[in-house]
Amino acid sequence: MGGKVTCTLGEVKQRADFIIYWGGNPAECHPRHFTKYTIMQKSKFLPRGRKDRTMVLVDIRETKSVKAADIFLQVRPGRDFELITILRAMIKDQHVADEQLAETGLARDVLEDLVARMKSAKFGCMFFGMGLSMTRGKHMNSAALLTLAAEMNAFTKFVAMPMRGHGNVTGADVIMRWQTGYPFGITFNRGYPRYNPGEFSTVDVLVRGDCDAAFIIGADPGATMPQPAIDHLKRIPTIVLDPHVTHTSRLARVHITTAPQGIAAPGTAYRMDELPLPLKPALKSPYPTDEEVVRRINAAIADKPFWLPEGSQPQMLTAQV
Amino acid sequence: MLRIVNGKVYDPANGIDGQVREICIDESGRIAQNVTGGRTIDATGMIVFPGGVDVHTHVAGGAINFARAMTPEDHRRTQAFIRTKTRRSGLGGMAPTTFATGYLYAGMGWTTVNEAAVPVLSARHTHEELTDIPIVDKASLTLMANNEIVLDLLENGEYERAKHAVAWYVWAAKSYGIKAVNPGGVAAWKWGHDAKQLTSPIAGYNNITPGTIVTQLARICEELNLPHPIHLHCNNLGAPGNIATTIDTLKHLEGRRAHIAHSQYHAYGGDGWESMCSRTSELADYFNSHPQLTTDAGAVLFGDTVTITADGPWQHLLYKLTGRKWGNLDVENETGCGIVPYTYRPSNLVNAVQWAAGLELLLLIKDPWQVFLSTDHPNGGCFWRYPEIIKLLMCADFRRECLTQLPARIKKHITLPEIDREYTLYEVATAMSAGPARALGLTRKGNLGVGCDGDVVIYHDTDDVEQMFGHPRYVIKGGEIVIEEGEIRETPEGREFLARPSYDPATDEFMKPLFEECYTMSFENYPVELERIERAEIMECSSE
CATH class of the missing domain: 3.40.50.740 (Rossmann fold)
Structure with a gap:
């Protein structure tokens, strides 16, 4: 594991038809993110704007950002690393046991649907916030998510980016x-x-x-x-x-x-x-x-x-x- | 003021080949006919070269800074520069920090470097880093062959508009020229594809092919009168059998001037990793019969390094091959960038072929004014290892000794064992200084003639070539002695060379709506302000 597969925000604005926010609440913490860069913009490649994009929110609780999401996945607190690891296995069609799935609090069909959507996207982007990088597992969670993004490139274009804040x-x-x-x-x-x-x-x-x-x-x-x-x-x-x-x-x-x-x-x-x-x-x-x-x-x-x-x-x- | 006496001077720009000459530098830091007063250096038993010029390196900007972040394990084991009164602290290694970069380049006698790949969008960052590289003078090239606004214009046959847009971009980035990386391939990579065929339309376009981009950009560079011709990283880098693509690319240049970057990576035969072989003789023949083309070797040295390129799709392949860390950064509308740490091993057949191919090109291209020393730092090896390459070029026996370390089956894949040529000091001075300076259009560099910059390096004349070129006795930059007795004496700030091509003033108005459609910063904030460039030296280029 290591490295980072990413892009500038203009690429997301132009191309991303599939967006995941993981452990972040952009509606309240980065209020211009949706409108300027990610889901609301129309572009040459996504002329219908919001209608051409799918947004998935992964968090431990419902935040104000849920309203903007097409799909909300509520992961059990502290189980992000497990969920990401399961997704890394599922994209490669590896076996995942029921009890491993149960730990994450999410059903198999929900995740199978997510994996299918990720693979059929033309350009996927994952944004991750402090709900991922500052909770149990910390930098290992970030590394796992960045690895998932890197591995997704075997199937389609995928990138990941941390949601950074605090001025400069x-x-x-x-x-x-x-x-x-x-x-x-x-x-x-x-x-x-x-x-x-x-x-x-x-x-x-x-x-x-x-x-x-x-x-x-x-x-x-x-x-x-x-x-x-x-x-x-x-x-x-x-x-x-x-x-x-x-x-x-x-x-x-x-x-x-x-x-x-x-x-x-x-x-x-x-x-x-x-x-x-x-x-x-x-x-x-x-x-x-x-x-x-x-x-x-x-x-x-x-x-x-x-x-x-x-x-x-x-x-x-x-x-x- | 400075006078260097009794040294054997190698100044290919003026045809001086080892004659004892006196070199004088006046108080403005230029070479002069004569000076009175000041220090005199007695260079008896020493040789005098113009300061080295690196035509293709990656030392500043978003990509190398990404690589620094990705390789803390290398920083820990590498050379540390401790802060002194005259020197700031830093780290050497695969991706040296900015201050260390200046000290390391100057420390082996290089006084000018060309940062070869800058997206306009992050040019502001690159210039800030270049400012923090002390001693050496700098130039930078703007990435252009995957800029979607320019590609759209070429797709629609609006050549004149495209030319003005390119000129506008060069001045917006405050750069020195144009770099084309994997034309069309990086744009295709934005959708996870590549462009490998010169004559097939690129992903997302109907007409435009990598071949047309190459032809048109080469023409634009010429018509804009940029001091440096198109700086081209061909399609299909690193792939077995890519010699066909490379020769095809060269044919698309149609007799125009061009600089082909790191051609070692573009000179392979075979149809897979097992059968990969060097086809450098074919490429060298092409250069030998086309004197308007120049190239740098992009030589490979065995050991650890980190690969950095705007060629995103290639880096994805390298990540899949090695399973090592992978960094990727796609830049909106303009380009991409990929980073993968890599170890070249003599036991690996592919790496061994690459090592040999770099040297073969340097030896088979007959005119040293056409082929220059480079490792495509840090891709083939770090720039501070140049003295190792010089030794390999100057000592055929040493080359043969190195060849014995390679796998026995290598013989069928390379031609290096059959080459006996050894570089003379005069040829070394051409390939490391005079040649690249001329190719870059830097008329006052790589030249010890009167009026040129007083960048001089003085080596002890010894048989140990690597020691001699790695440890110059004196390095003089702009008339100031910066290295003496292996110590950094002074750390003057270098200048930055910019080119200002002329373009239709209406280009701003034309670009604005296109810009606002695909970028995420405001149009007014996009061009780098001239005030931000410290010690800028502008070359005006008139189109007529």
Whole structure:
């Protein structure tokens, strides 16, 4: 397992006649998704728009998105991985036992119908949300779904895409990748990037109390992280750049008010399909942009002595254990 | 200001073949007749080359960044660049990070790179990454042969309109030229199909065939006066027996100029993996009799790498063959992209044929001005392994030694054992610098004549070719010494070359409704703003 078979949202708009949302509630969390990209648009290939498309919603409970779906499949909580694995078997005509099916809470004929529809689609797309990626099984669930999408290509065109949110999280991920090779959970404490989610992720570093200062841009961990992490942020000098007063800014030692991105500050935001979109400010702000603040901090740090003793060069590593 | 004395100079652009010459670089970073003051480098016992130029590589943008995300296991075992006062941290390996890319290229004497595949839609991202590649100068090519708006125009016979649309796209992407990947095949892949026959209409169209796309795009490139001709990745990449497709494609070019990318992957005979063999002699003959064509080898080196291409259907096949990770990214209206990690093994007959075929092309095409050093980084191997290829080209004995590692039955599949040619230093300088610079239309690169860019690399003249080319004594970029004694001294920012073809101003108005029908971003936000390109150098192309 591994990799990701995906496309940009315009491909979905143009071609997808079969769409699955899995563990997400776009009607409330990504309200423009249906209308701009997925089910409501007409296109050269799908001239009748909604009528030419089938939408399946998989979730553990009925949400507001059910109304927009043609088919709703209610999976038992925590059984997503099992259901995806069963589907991977069924598309290849492998045997699935009744008791395995019973675990998922879905009947055989329902799944057989789903598999038939998936295979007869011309272009299928699966979107998955945090109901899949942040529940029991976590990244293994995402990997299973991405594998299902990859394997479906033996029969017809199929892709999958995570439903990402939280402003420009995709942009942070993209830039970290080109500068360090890794998307998140990176430490530079040996002078070069190392990656280990679960060890170097922000929340883990904070909970262990490993860092002695925190610098936070465009995020509000004080609202979402577990209490031990928040307690550590309170103990150490925490600096926050944010246009607003947030939970984190309240507990921070320093809060620098900055101009809001896209409203009063220019830049680039990466959409969930990793397309870069330029931000053009509509208003002027009396506050500096995040970029200006970071540049000034950087310049001030550059005036300080370098971290290595003068004249010494760090050793090049050719291999690490 | 800099003066290099007593070095043996290899400057094919000016016909200088190992004579001792003095090279001077003035304060503007250009080669000058003479300078007074400044540093003098005594290059006694050393050889002086123009800085290397990579005509075809993948170092920035959505695809390589996708590959970085997919290969954390390689980052862990690879060379790490530790942050110093002059150098930012990063990682080498199969898909190096941006800063490391600049250090690694400069570290072996390459000073210009051409990122060969950029969708317009994510060009903004590519330029941001290119900005983060230090030292080297850069150019990028726009993917065009599967752009549905352009294909629709060609389908309806609106050639003039298509030409303006292509010019509009090149300037919207702020790129340097046009890349065609598997013409029609990637568009067909959007429905899960491919295009393998040059004369059959592509999926979803009635008239247009891969052959017509090739012919028309080559003509468009010429008529727009782009500095680089069409940069073509032929149909049917990697498949046994694809030599027929490749020769057919070349015939469709009808005497026009073209650069054929990574031709090693397009020179196979046989009708299955077991019978696959190298047919490079046939391809080389075609190049030998058509001097207006250039190519890069796309040579393969044994070892781990990650394959990246806009050729989506081929990558699906490779995923099915290897069962390894598969990344795929279809880009609306424009193109696709596929990523599969791969290991080339000497024990594998197909890989062994590929390894031999790359070298055969470099050796059988007689004129080094026509065939250039490349691995189609990272597809055939990583760019930082170029010195290994140079050694294979310069030492026939070493080649023979390597051949003994291959399966015995390989002999019937390749012609490499019969080739005795060895590259001279002059030919190496042509294939790694002067040739690709000329093909790209970069007149101030790959040339040590007065007025050209002061990009110079100085090697110790030793018998150990791989050591010599892997560890230059000095690398000079724009007159600045960036590498000395194996250390990175300076990390200047490189420039970016853009081409501005002219097009009818009414094209904007014409494109807008078509654009809004198939794209999901606003038309006004689509073209990359010129202000976003740092240190842009624009080449104006007039159509007349």
